[in-house]
Amino acid sequence: MENSFSDKLNYYSLTKTEDLFREFSSSQKGLSEKEAKQRLIKFGPNIISKREEINIFWEFFSHFKSPLVFILLLAALVSAFLGESINAIIIAVMILLSVILDFFEEHSAGRAANKLKETVKTTATVVRNGKEREIKTADICIGDIVVLNAGDLVPADARIISADDLFVDQSALTGESFPVKKTDKKEESSTELDNIVFLGTNVISGSATVLVVRTGKETEFGKIASTLIKPVEKSEFEIGVGKFGFFIAKIVFFLVLFIFFFNIVRHLGDDPAAMERRLLQSFLFAIAIAVGVTPELLPMIMSITMARGSMKMSKKGIIVKRLAAIPSFGSMDVLCTDKTGTLTENKIAVVTYTNIFGEKSEDVLFHAYLNSFYEKGIENPLDEALLRFRKISVAKFKKIDELPFDFNRKMMSIIVEGPEGQLLITKGGPEAIFEHCRFYRFNNEKIPLDAKAQEKGFSHYHELSSQGYRVLAVAVKKIEKAKKEYFKEEETNLELLGFISFLDPPKKGVKEVLKELFDIGIEVKVITGDNELVAQKICNDVGLKVKGVVLGKDIDAIGDEFLKEKVDGITIFARFSPAQKNRVVRALRAENRVVGYLGDGINDAPALKSADVGISVNNAVDVAKESADIVLTKKDLTSLRDGVLEGRKVFGNTMKYIMMGLSSNFGNMFSAAGAIAFLPFLPMLPIQVLLNNFIYDISQVTIPLDNVDKEWIQKPRRWNLQFIKKFMYFFGPISSFFDFTTFFVLFYVFHVSESIFQTGWFMESLATQALVIHFIRTRQLPFIQSTASKYLLLSTILCVAIGWIIPFTFIGKFFKFQPLPPIIIIAIVLIVAVYLIFIEVGKRIFYKRHFF
Numbered sequence: 001m002e003n004s005f006s007d008k009l010n011y012y013s014l015t016k017t018e019d020l021f022r023e024f025s026s027s028q029k030g031l032s033e034k035e036a037k038q039r040l041i042k043f044g045p046n047i048i049s050k051r052e053e054i055n056i057f058w059e060f061f062s063h064f065k066s067p068l069v070f071i072l073l074l075a076a077l078v079s080a081f082l083g084e085s086i087n088a089i090i091i092a093v094m095i096l097l098s099v100i101l102d103f104f105e106e107h108s109a110g111r112a113a114n115k116l117k118e119t120v121k122t123t124a125t126v127v128r129n130g131k132e133r134e135i136k137t138a139d140i141c142i143g144d145i146v147v148l149n150a151g152d153l154v155p156a157d158a159r160i161i162s163a164d165d166l167f168v169d170q171s172a173l174t175g176e177s178f179p180v181k182k183t184d185k186k187e188e189s190s191t192e193l194d195n196i197v198f199l200g201t202n203v204i205s206g207s208a209t210v211l212v213v214r215t216g217k218e219t220e221f222g223k224i225a226s227t228l229i230k231p232v233e234k235s236e237f238e239i240g241v242g243k244f245g246f247f248i249a250k251i252v253f254f255l256v257l258f259i260f261f262f263n264i265v266r267h268l269g270d271d272p273a274a275m276e277r278r279l280l281q282s283f284l285f286a287i288a289i290a291v292g293v294t295p296e297l298l299p300m301i302m303s304i305t306m307a308r309g310s311m312k313m314s315k316k317g318i319i320v321k322r323l324a325a326i327p328s329f330g331s332m333d334v335l336c337t338d339k340t341g342t343l344t345e346n347k348i349a350v351v352t353y354t355n356i357f358g359e360k361s362e363d364v365l366f367h368a369y370l371n372s373f374y375e376k377g378i379e380n381p382l383d384e385a386l387l388r389f390r391k392i393s394v395a396k397f398k399k400i401d402e403l404p405f406d407f408n409r410k411m412m413s414i415i416v417e418g419p420e421g422q423l424l425i426t427k428g429g430p431e432a433i434f435e436h437c438r439f440y441r442f443n444n445e446k447i448p449l450d451a452k453a454q455e456k457g458f459s460h461y462h463e464l465s466s467q468g469y470r471v472l473a474v475a476v477k478k479i480e481k482a483k484k485e486y487f488k489e490e491e492t493n494l495e496l497l498g499f500i501s502f503l504d505p506p507k508k509g510v511k512e513v514l515k516e517l518f519d520i521g522i523e524v525k526v527i528t529g530d531n532e533l534v535a536q537k538i539c540n541d542v543g544l545k546v547k548g549v550v551l552g553k554d555i556d557a558i559g560d561e562f563l564k565e566k567v568d569g570i571t572i573f574a575r576f577s578p579a580q581k582n583r584v585v586r587a588l589r590a591e592n593r594v595v596g597y598l599g600d601g602i603n604d605a606p607a608l609k610s611a612d613v614g615i616s617v618n619n620a621v622d623v624a625k626e627s628a629d630i631v632l633t634k635k636d637l638t639s640l641r642d643g644v645l646e647g648r649k650v651f652g653n654t655m656k657y658i659m660m661g662l663s664s665n666f667g668n669m670f671s672a673a674g675a676i677a678f679l680p681f682l683p684m685l686p687i688q689v690l691l692n693n694f695i696y697d698i699s700q701v702t703i704p705l706d707n708v709d710k711e712w713i714q715k716p717r718r719w720n721l722q723f724i725k726k727f728m729y730f731f732g733p734i735s736s737f738f739d740f741t742t743f744f745v746l747f748y749v750f751h752v753s754e755s756i757f758q759t760g761w762f763m764e765s766l767a768t769q770a771l772v773i774h775f776i777r778t779r780q781l782p783f784i785q786s787t788a789s790k791y792l793l794l795s796t797i798l799c800v801a802i803g804w805i806i807p808f809t810f811i812g813k814f815f816k817f818q819p820l821p822p823i824i825i826i827a828i829v830l831i832v833a834v835y836l837i838f839i840e841v842g843k844r845i846f847y848k849r850h851f852f
Contacts, residue, residue, distance in 0.1 A: 017161055020211060026143035030127035039141040046140040046156055046215040048199075048222045060103050064095075074287075078280065097694065122622050124155040127209075144212040150205045150376075151602055151621025154197045157219040158210035160184045164376050165206035165402035168197055169602075179204040179406060202623040204602060205404030205412075206376050235612065236594065237327035237651070240719030241302070244658070247721065251666075259673050260286040266676075284686035289672055301657045305704035309650035317633040318643040319618070325629035327654070328612045329596070330647030333716040334523045334588055336581075336607070337598040339538050340381070341617075341635040343526070344504040348381045350389040351469055355498035356440055356457035363441065364498040366392060368474045371425045374399040374414045382472065385502055401486045407529070407577045407603055411436075415479065415486050422479040426491055429531075429575075430461045433473035433496065440496040441476075449496060461499060465533035468541065469501035511543040513637045521715040522596075522644065525571055525588075527581050529603070532574035539572060552576040555583060563587045578603040585610045594716065600624050600635065615640065648713040655717075656777045657703050662728040663839070664772040667735025668765045674736070675743055681754045683743065688762050688815055692769075692803070699770040699799035702791040709778050709786050723850060730846050731776075731839065735768060738835040745827055755818040759807045760828060762817070766803040767832045770796045775839045779847055782840070 014020045021027050031039070064073075073095060080088035123134045127145035137155040140146065146158060154168070160182055167179040182194055197210055200221035216222055263282035268275075303323070310320035320326060340346055353365040369392045372383035397418040405412035411428020426433065434457070440449045447453070464471045475494035517524060524544060528535050532549050539546050548570040555563055555573075560583065567587040576584070581597075585607045588595045597604070597611035600620030608614035608627035616628035617635045625631055632639055675683040684692070742764045746757045773796060778786035787793070807817035820828075 014159075020159060020161070024143045024211060024213065026145065026211060028127075028145070029130035030145040031141070031143050032129055036128065036139070036141050036144065039143065040139065043142060044216060045138040047138050048217055048219070060099070064099060078283065122153060122155075122626055124152070125149075140212055140215060142212055142215055146210050146212060148197070148203050148208045148210060150203050150207070151623065152203045153622040153626060154199055154201045154203065156199050156212045156216075157214035157221075158197050158212045160195045160197060161209045161211055163206065163208040165404055166197075166208045167204040167206055167404050167406075168201050169204050170198065170201045179404075182208065184208075202602065202605075202621075204406070206402070235324050235328045236331065237719050238324050240721060243721055244724065247725070255289060255670070255673055256286040259289055259676060263676060281682060281686070285672075285682050285684075285689070287686065289689065301700070301703055302654055304701075305650050305653050308704050309646050313643050313646045316642040316646070317636070317639040318646075319631045319633065320629070321631060322629045325613050326647045327651040327719075328594060328647075329630060329644055330649070330651045330713075331594045331716050331718045332596040332613055332644060332647075333521055334525060334593045335517070335596045335598060335640075336525045336527050336585060336588070336611070338528050338601075338604075339526050339530070339535060340504060340528075341507075341600070342598060342637055343507060343510055343538050343542050343544070345507050346381065346504060346635070348385040348470070348502045348504045350385055351501050351503045352464070353498070353500045354460070355442060356453065356460060356496060357442070358460045358463075361498050363444075364474050364500055365390070367425050367476055367497055368427055368472070368500045370394055370397060370416065371412075371414050371427050371474070374402070374416065375412065376402060376404075380405075381504075382470065382502055386500070400482075401484075403486060403488050403491065409488060409491075410529075411491070413486075413488075413491055415490075417482075420478070422482045424477040424479055424486070424490060424494075426475045426477075426494055427472050427500075430458075430471055430473040430499065431531075431575075433475050433494070434458070436491050437475055437494045437496040439494070441498075446495055457496065462533060464499065464501045465531050466537060468534055468537035469503055470530055470534055471499050471501045473499055506538060506541045510637060513641060514542060514544055516641055517637065520641070520644065520713070525573065525584075527573040527576050527584060527607075529576060530574060532572060535572045535574050544571065546571045548572075549574060552580045555580055560587065560590075564590045567591060568593075578606050582606040582610050594718065598635075598640070645713050648717060649708040651717055652708040652712045653703050653706055656706065656773065657700060658724060659727050659731075660700070660773045660776045662724065663731030663776055664735045664769045666728060667732040668739055668769060670732060671736045671739030671743075674740070679743070679747065679757075682758070683761055684758050684765070685816055688758055688817070691806075691815055692762055692766050695799050695803045696766060696769045699796045700773065702789070702795040703773070705791045706777060706789045707787070709780060711779060726850055727846070731842065734838055734842055735772075735835070738768065738831055738838070739765070742828065742831055745831070746824070750824060750827075752824070753818070755816055756820060756824070759812075759817045759820055760824055763804050763807070763820070763825075764828045764831060767800050767828075768835050770800050770803075771832070771836060772839055775836055775843060779843065 014023065017028075025035075073092075076088045076092045076095070122137050124137050124140060125132055125147040126135055126140060127147065128135075132147060137153075140155050144156075145161070146155060148154065148166070160166070161184060163182055163184050166182045168182050170180050180194075182197055184195055196213075197208070198221060199214075199219040214220075214222075260282050263278060263285075306320075306323040306326045309326050310323060313320060313326075337343075350365075353361055353368065355361045355364065369386055369390070372380075372386040373392075373394050374397075375383055397416040400415040400417050400422060402415070403413040405428070409428070410432040411426055413424050413426040415422055415424050417423075426436070434449075434454065437449050439446050440453055440457070441447070449457075461471055461473070474497045476497060477490075477492075477494050479490075514524060526535055526539060526544070532551060536546060536549065549572040550566075550570050552573070552575045558566075563583060564587045567584060568591060573581070573584055581604070585595050585597055589610070589612065594613075595611045596613040596615055597607045598615045599605075599608055600617045602621055602623055604616075605623045605627045608616060608624060613630060614628040615630045615632065616624045617632045618625070620628075620631075630643065632643075672683050672689070739761070742761055743757075746752050746760045750756075752760065773792070774782045774788055777788060777792075780786040782788075788796075806812050806815070808819045812819070
């Protein structure tokens with residue numbers, strides 16, 4: 001086999017299937033498993049861009065890329081160069097321990113999250129060894145035989161072997177807005193390639209068997225992927241965290257400059273040897289302060305919190321494809337959804353089949369059945385209901401052609417040949433069908449459809465709709481001159497037979513779930529292709545308050561700005577096309593709403609991509625699953641509600657770490673910068689600051705496992721940098737005040753030595769930083785009304801205990817600690833206790849003025 005399969009450009013021109021199979025060393029039975037494995041090894045997997053699997057060794061060392069780690073490594077090298085070997089060793093050990101902790105937590109969480117995402121990988125049906133089987137699209141190789149049906153994503157560039165009314169959406173590749181018909185025939189113009197389907201497109205209707213001719217980067221989509229594939233838009237939460245990081249970076253930069261240069265200016269008169277030592281100490285201290293101020297665990301806390309949140313959500317039937325979508329899921333305050341399967345049972349049954357006057361008509365049932373039996377387009381539960389309702393013999397009829405459904409015509413037709421010649425049978429939305437009818441049938445007579453008959457027909461249709469029935473109209477047309485191929489222009493001068501109606505009853509328990517969603521701050525909006533009467537009846541039955549109703553045709557006449565003003569006051573969006581659904585989602589987002597969109601059909605893909613959170617279901621069509629951020633194992637609002645609450649817990653635990661760091665961590669480090677103005681020595685040695693920060697960080701690793709108050713998850717929360725700044729400006733000074741109180745007590749009351757002072761502040765600083773989380777994590781009274789998880793409780797107490805024991809051990813000597821007298825320990829305990837009381841009081845004052 002030569003290495004030039006992807007260069008065989010004449011695959012579209014071969015007219016004989018045998019020649020095509022010969023060209024690609026394949027057959028009607030497909031490849032053998034052995035041959036497929038060999039080709040995958042030779043040509044690589046069928047993927048456009050591959051995220052390389054990093055060797056665990058290199059994954060570990062990738063954690064050294066952090067700017068903070070680089071700075072610390074620089075500090076260790078400078079220390080070693082200047083003979084401060086103990087400092088250098090201690091800093092190096094601290095770096096290694098931090099990287100190990102970061103690597104272990106992220107690696108474990110990442111592996112678990114990836115396993116969950118694997119469960120919703122896109123698959124394709126291939127023929128191997130003569131048998132059809134499902135495989136991952138990445139495992140498809142050149143020469144594979146692939147079976148395509150409506151809703152499937154085309155997994156590779158492929159030549160069509162056989163096709164049945166195949167229509168493909170190529171908009172992702174060509175920008176064409178309308179589906180393109182594909183056939184197994186070679187067209188005269190080689191530029192059209194109507195017998196080729198391309199990776200990145202999806203099947204709108206019909207079916208086909210195709211031979212894969214190009215995979216991965218060699219496909220047309222792969223060649224221009226750099227211009228077509230856009231990076232995933234960052235969520236509001238991700239953008240907020242980025243702004244927060246920039247805000248912290250500015251604080252760190254000015255703080256470090258101040259500490260370093262203030263110390264230089266202060267000691268300008270010292271002798272050169274002392275000055276050199278002061279410069280090193282100032283440099284190391286400034287670096288240590290930078291580490292202390294920076295919430296360097298934030299990326300790890302976020303990834304662990306989200307990964308563990310995704311694992312919890314998976315147990316409730318929710319698979320997270322993109323971890324960054326979890327906070328947005330929690331922040332969602334409006335959910336746009338279809339009614340089928342969410343508000344209703346999705347157990348559709350045929351109820352009536354009548355002529356336009358409401359009389360039962362077997363003629364309507366027969367022709368509707370015949371249409372559904374031969375339809376090969378988009379899978380439709382209404383067709384399934386018709387075929388289940390009654391078995392009808394269609395042996396006398398042979399299918400000639402099909403005009404598949406599209407969302408502009410809102411109807412579909414089949415052409416059959418029977419005892420009386422060729423007959424076109426059309427079914428679809430009554431409004432669309434009426435526009436194409438000139439006659440109606442009554443008592444086996446073909447009668448002109450005048451205004452009176454049309455009014456009677458519409459009246460009956462509206463009556464059925466108001467009872468909650470989904471209604472299709474059925475029409476026929478005898479074809480006088482037979483053709484081999486038909487087009488939608490044939491759907492004129494139709495003869496209206498009547499209506500067939502279906503009932504999809506309201507889902508049990510959905511009324512209670514809708515109330516629960518309302519109670520937790522989520523508004524539900526129904527966007528449907530059905531008419532407004534059916535949608536209103538269902539909404540009334542399930543207790544969904546309808547604020548307003550709008551039809552798809554009405555929003556076509558208004559601009560985006562006007563739609564943005566009106567969209568909040570509408571609950572039902574009826575008779576909507578895919579493009580119109582997308583406009584609604586964008587209008588809601590423009591109104592500063594966090595929008596979730598639940599959809600499972602081909603027509604939902606654009607809106608799924610536009611929403612803040614795209615939500616699909618595991619049995620949805622491929623293009624919907626691929627567009628979604630979150631996939632439900634079943635289309636159920638109960639599991640969706642559970643997922644939202646879990647998303648809010650993830651957001652809540654992430655915010656705890658940020659607010660705790662700003663209230664205490666930032667305050668302590670700011671105190672250190674202020675202390676150098678009046679102390680004749682550093683308030684804490686650089687290695688002591690690093691040790692303090694390391695122990696404190698370990699105490700916070702369990703935050704992702706913490707409990708979250710019910711109060712927090714009862715309404716949507718959104719990233720709010722202004723609130724975070726206010727929180728810092730309020731609580732940071734409280735922390736600094738008690739630090740300066742500690743400085744005053746140690747230096748002016750007890751007149752302690754340098755090492756005693758540094759040991760005392762180390763212990764006070766560690767205790768306030770680690771323990772304040774129990775007061776910041778809740779708006780309620782800690783330990784009484786709201787208790788942290790046992791993991792967070794244990795980690796904070798244990799870390800404070802270890803930090804307080806170290807100065808009394810041989811390890812303390814390496815860090816230049818000195819054991820404290822009992823009276824100073826008692827004083828520090830009192831300072832810490834009063835600080836925590838002040839935080840609790842301050843918290844109550846702050847939350848009366850500010851809301852998150």
